[in-house]
Amino acid sequence: MGRVFCLVTFLIAAFTQIAIAQDDSEVRMRKALVGRFVSVKMDLPAIDAGVYMTFDDAVVSIDDSAYKRLVKEFGVAIAKGARSRITGVKISTRGIELDLDGGGSPGREWVVNGINLTEPSAVSKSDREIQLERDLQNGTSAGVAAHIRSELEDERQRRLAQDDRNRQAFERASQLRSQYIEENRKNWGSKVIISVRSRKPTVTIREMLQSLSKYIELLPREPAG
DSSP states (O other), rough: OOOHHHHHHHHHHHHHHOOOOOOOHHHHHHHHHHEEEEEEOOOESSSOOOOEEEEETTEEEOOHHHHHHHHHHHHHEEEOOOOOEEEEEEEEEEEEEEEETTTTTOEEEGGGGGGGOOOOOOOOOOOHHHHHHHHHHOOOOHHHHHHHHHHHHHHHHHHHHHHHHHHHHHHHHHHHHHHHHHGGGGGGGGEEEEEEEOOOTTOHHHHHHHTTTEEEEEEEOOOOO
């Protein structure tokens, strides 16, 4: 039972002091937890969105539908029964974020080197195309009009061809990005986000740690060396 005492103690301390000493709480939590191992009691998804665990008095609960959706969509990074290392601790507006084996892969909007892919917009008309359209509207002889229409069509075709090249380039990059993420996401760990909603004075730490240990259990420190 003492295995998770440290984890729960720091969770409670952090949330009771978060308004006045968040930075200090976060530093102390990092020192106490980063590098420690946990025993994982549930499959954890391969995404950095995080699995939310909410303390409500002595009961720890998760959003089961959101959890199942993440596992289905992104797959399992850390399987139930595995041992995982705490690689990061952060106190945020979401709660206490525990990175396990790296903290999870980024979402599908991400690409290597932090470049975000955005679908290309249509290429704007060139100044020449705009001018040809104006010339055609102004009225000219049949022969001149035919020449303008021919040149105008060439301009339009060049613009549409560039649209196609941009779209194909985007699709290739998007496919490469998806392939890279899918091939590597299970190597990037997962994240757990713990929020203390309430804790009555009559609720003991023993009761809280019993609830938490259903999902993750802090293991004893390994001997140095």
